[in-house]
Amino acid sequence: MPMGSRRLVTHSVVRLKRYRLETFERGWFIGNFVHSILKTEQFEVGLCHHRQGSRWPCHYQQTATEYNLVIRGWLQIGAHHFRRGDLFVVPPRVSIQPRFITDCDVGVIKVPSDPED
DSSP: OTOOOOOOTTTTTTOOOOOOOSSOOOEEEEEESSSSSSSSSSOOEEEEETTOBBOOOBBOSOOOOOEEEEEEEHHHHHHEEEEEEEEEEOTTTTOEEEEEEEOOEEEEEESSOOOOO
């Protein structure tokens, strides 16, 4: 093995940790939460499921920016329509009220992590 190279650790040596998404509150699994696979104040990661026809009240983040990826489905925010594969960014203090046209799965990264924001 060349000097400075790392040795590959195989799955038979390391015990992998397994989690279930449904055990995390509303799909948020990384962030400054009591139940988190990585507790950090730097960012949050979630996979959020929304049912067709559901609406959220207008909401915004005071300090955080949200980075969103539509994994499945179709949703509308104001005059904007987003479908599978679309990414959109919601800056701090921008109020949104999403409407879910179909069942949707949305991956979200929120920077920084502040469960109160």
